[in-house]
Amino acid sequence: MDSSNGLLHVKTKKTILACTAAMIIILPVYLFYCLACCCETLQEPVLHEVGAEAKLYDHAQRLSAEPGQLTEPPQERQIPQPHHLKHHHHYITWSTWDSQGTDEMPGMQNAVAQEHSEVDAPLYVRNGDPAEPGGTLNEASGGISERGRTQAASPFNASNTFSGFGQRRLPEAIIIGVKKGGTRALLEFIRVHPDVRAVGAEPHFFDRNYDKGFEWYRNLMPRTLEGQLTMEKTPSYFVTPEVPARIHAMSAHTKLIVVVRDPVTRAISDYTQTLSKAPRLPAFEDLAFRNHSIGLVDSGWSAVRIGLYAKHLEHWLRHFPQQQLLFVSGERLVTDPARELARVQDFLGLKRIISDKHFYFNQTKGFPCLKKPEGSSLPHCLGKSKGRRHPAINARYIQQLREFYKPFNLKFYQMTGQDFGWE
Numbered sequence: 001m002d003s004s005n006g007l008l009h010v011k012t013k014k015t016i017l018a019c020t021a022a023m024i025i026i027l028p029v030y031l032f033y034c035l036a037c038c039c040e041t042l043q044e045p046v047l048h049e050v051g052a053e054a055k056l057y058d059h060a061q062r063l064s065a066e067p068g069q070l071t072e073p074p075q076e077r078q079i080p081q082p083h084h085l086k087h088h089h090h091y092i093t094w095s096t097w098d099s100q101g102t103d104e105m106p107g108m109q110n111a112v113a114q115e116h117s118e119v120d121a122p123l124y125v126r127n128g129d130p131a132e133p134g135g136t137l138n139e140a141s142g143g144i145s146e147r148g149r150t151q152a153a154s155p156f157n158a159s160n161t162f163s164g165f166g167q168r169r170l171p172e173a174i175i176i177g178v179k180k181g182g183t184r185a186l187l188e189f190i191r192v193h194p195d196v197r198a199v200g201a202e203p204h205f206f207d208r209n210y211d212k213g214f215e216w217y218r219n220l221m222p223r224t225l226e227g228q229l230t231m232e233k234t235p236s237y238f239v240t241p242e243v244p245a246r247i248h249a250m251s252a253h254t255k256l257i258v259v260v261r262d263p264v265t266r267a268i269s270d271y272t273q274t275l276s277k278a279p280r281l282p283a284f285e286d287l288a289f290r291n292h293s294i295g296l297v298d299s300g301w302s303a304v305r306i307g308l309y310a311k312h313l314e315h316w317l318r319h320f321p322q323q324q325l326l327f328v329s330g331e332r333l334v335t336d337p338a339r340e341l342a343r344v345q346d347f348l349g350l351k352r353i354i355s356d357k358h359f360y361f362n363q364t365k366g367f368p369c370l371k372k373p374e375g376s377s378l379p380h381c382l383g384k385s386k387g388r389r390h391p392a393i394n395a396r397y398i399q400q401l402r403e404f405y406k407p408f409n410l411k412f413y414q415m416t417g418q419d420f421g422w423e
């Protein structure tokens, strides 16, 4: 018994030693293999073509997405990443992004420091890979719809390939403005559509980062499957004179969406945002008027200047035909989001999927919110920097500003063929 036990003991020891030796040899080889970018193919399903498999995979991703909470950011959907990327990419979730208090891409904080920059939480942005969760199959749509959209002829639209997760493409549709118009609401609403994928943060490519080149820009985009539309929003594009020609150089077919809002309310909203970061800011009327006793408006102040929509639109119409621009009413986006979203879906050539059913009015927030935002199954409202309480402005100044904007508004109605009812 003893000798057989001893023999067993020796055999066990030998086995353990052999296993340890094998591990010592195999582990580095495996690690090297991972570093050489191949682990993913071992760990994740490989989708060789964009077809039924890809759709099912994406659908499964959506179903497994972690839920968010009311007025809280949903969790970032975990898109499988190559092992080495997991180590080198700094993942930024909604909450870390929110705490940065900006719509801008990480590393753009200097740019953010510019006057009136945005302070709210976009969704799910990851540094170096600001792709969003979603882009999934929607039962209601019966799959990815045929939209017959025009792929830009530009060589910049050539996209990289990456097995399984679609391709990064330059945006085919951009929300170009206007600041404080309701651009975040529109982006979050439209991205609920299964055929839309969007960058959460504002890339500011065409105004501040143009020198970084189209490859940089394209790499910010989420991966899309065939038939899905890539979008971004940067509200400052609308008022930057160089931008129309630059977007045209990327693709003459780019679809442009402008969310417009009563320029007086927009100016106050803009001022409110700045005030939230600089509480010692002079009074609104001191900035809006050169001389408020005689009602002389200071059109050099950006909060006023941005509202001269007709002026800015002239730049765009030199490069794009009217039909390539859609003007969304910021007011109706609040009172009747489904109606505006129907217009947006038609304009983008998308099947009408987003409807009344997707929204509910949140009494506490005072705004429409999504019942099921992209990548989440729980209701969600925009963050606290959207829908701020505005300071009370003397009715006399409001009236003077209305008078100031009136001819510009009428011109804008004429140019767009739409009456926004701001008078």
Ligand SMILES: Nc1ncnc2c1ncn2[C@@H]1O[C@H](COP(=O)(O)OS(=O)(=O)O)[C@@H](OP(=O)(O)O)[C@H]1O
Pocket (backbone or CB within 6 Å): 103, 117, 118, 119, 178, 179, 180, 181, 182, 183, 184, 185, 235, 268, 269, 270, 272, 330, 333, 334, 367, 368, 369, 381, 382, 385, 386, 387, 388, 389
């Ligand atoms: N559904 C919903 N929820 C919350 N807020 C909504 C919504 N729809 C439109 N808005 C209005 O959007 C205004 C902010 O506009 P933007 O997102 O374009 O601002 S920014 O330019 O990105 O800073 C924001 O302006 P303020 O009310 O002045 O904060 C809102 O009035």
